[in-house]
Amino acid sequence: MNKAPDAIENLIKRLSKMPSVGSRSARRIALHLLSDKDMNLAPLEQALSYAKERVEPCDLCGNLDVRSPCSICTHAHKDKSKIALVQSVGDIWTMERTGFYDGHYHVLGGVLSALDGITPDKLRISSLLPRLEGVTEIIIALGATVDGQATAHYVAEQVRKINPEIKITRLAYGVPIGGEVEYLDDSTLATAMKSRNAF
């Protein structure tokens, strides 16, 4: 039984590995890309190639940018005394979009999970601790999930061991229970950021 040629099947396979893209969508996308290679495929390939060459994680906060330290870590008007602890880079994008937060970030790269074998050494926790000099507030902006809250407690404990003076806050309830920060609507996130409270 014949199918699409290997070059196309391989492209479909690669496309279907992208999150929220199933095998039918991947076929549609492949067809769309190949139907006009100059207009559809080439610009995507160039964007990927450029991002591959240029985009790197920031050595300090873990954000993705074309420079390290990233444009947020080196931003003149960002408040260096505040660090928001987030699960992923997508959370930074969401928070920056709301415009309600003017401090720095620290990307954990995940949350603790016994089930998935995510132990503290697999997260960017040890790289947070040397950044605490001059910091007066750590804002824990993790999802209101069991794993997110367990991670919050663990990180708070580590921070307090180093400097018990640092105020540790978390996003106000308002984050829907079971939800992830990345998918919040802007106004819920902004409200939660404004009414953050002691942890």
Add this chain to the structure above:
Amino acid sequence: MNKAPDAIENLIKRLSKMPSVGSRSARRIALHLLSDKDMNLAPLEQALSYAKERVEPCDLCGNLDVRSPCSICTHAHKDKSKIALVQSVGDIWTMERTGFYDGHYHVLGGVLSALDGITPDKLRISSLLPRLEGVTEIIIALGATVDGQATAHYVAEQVRKINPEIKITRLAYGVPIGGEVEYLDDSTLATAMKSRNAF
């Protein structure tokens, strides 16, 4: 207000132009690709690059392949006396997957549509006519839409002008009214192909 750097925003923009991918999915996909460039981004970029270099439409039938004439047109066991008329290359993939058809194809590249300004000269109709030598059956495998059926009538008329002896059939009813061939489940398509009837 800060957002993701341009290299990433451009990638997100390009990803969101893909069918069935919205701006939120595009952000998730960009993050997924950039989270592990070697494992996620590079293979997709290579697949795109390879497909861009190699995949071309077949000069005869309009199928996409790494050679022209394509592997279906040059296949030793495909019945040259039958040509299935399809709207797009995706329809060929769907039909080849069912394995119920052993003939050749001809990709129209669309259907006639007064609304969208798709006139006969915008479709691959004139390239079908020189292929009729030795053909005994044209199977019209277009969707059961108004435009699909209008196209079927138009093409049938053109074929009959050249050779009134050619049998013109179409997929049996069984194709859901309003549906497109590309999205049929395999068994409905196979049933419709087996009980195709005179047009």
